[in-house]
Amino acid sequence: MDDKIKVFVCKVDGAEDLPLPEYMSQGAAGMDLVANITETVYLNSGEFKMIPCGIKIELPQGFEAQVRPRSGLAAKHGITVLNSPGTIDCDFRGEIQVILINHGKDRFAIKRGDRIAQLVIGRVIRAEFCLSEDLLKTDRGEGGFGHTGV
Known part of the structure; x- marks a missing residue:
């Protein structure tokens, strides 16, 4: 499957020596x-x-990053992305x-060029909300958090 899109990338001043994002394995x-x-x-x-x-990126209309x-940073050091996942809209042009x-528990050091997060590109489906007096009934109904047990 070769389902690729073009994402244009600009490096910010001072980042010329850093690598562009790349996939680290075939899958x-x-x-x-x-x-x-x-x-x-x-x-x-x-x-x-x-x-x-x-880097700054230019995503095609209908896509987000x-x-x-x-996972390695999270599992080994407890380092994660605070607003995970962070969304980059197709019209944003600032530095990521x-x-x-x-x-x-321990202080963590981040050095220049360290791989700190990953970027996943995906399609966006925009929804239109339509006001309704009632919704279709389901077996679950309004069962929310923990409704099926622990």
Whole structure:
């Protein structure tokens, strides 16, 4: 399956040496984003910071990019994306930045070029909300959080 779209990318000043996002395996859904920082940034336990990634992108109409955590950082260090997934709309043209948070116990160091998150491109379906007096009935009904047990 070769279902590709073109995403135009610009590097911001000072990020010329950093790699563009790329898929790290044949079946990968996400491309790694790297830290565009000039000196090491430390995240203490419970702390969050915005980390710039050195790129701006132009997505085609009808697409979005989602910024998601890297599983290895989460599993080994408790580092994740605070607003996961972060949404990048097709009309945004600013530098991509990632809000990282340290849920781990130890201080975590982020260095220039470290892979800090992943970017997943997806189609967007826009909905039209239509006011209704009633909704179709289902077996579940209004059963919400935990309605099927633990």
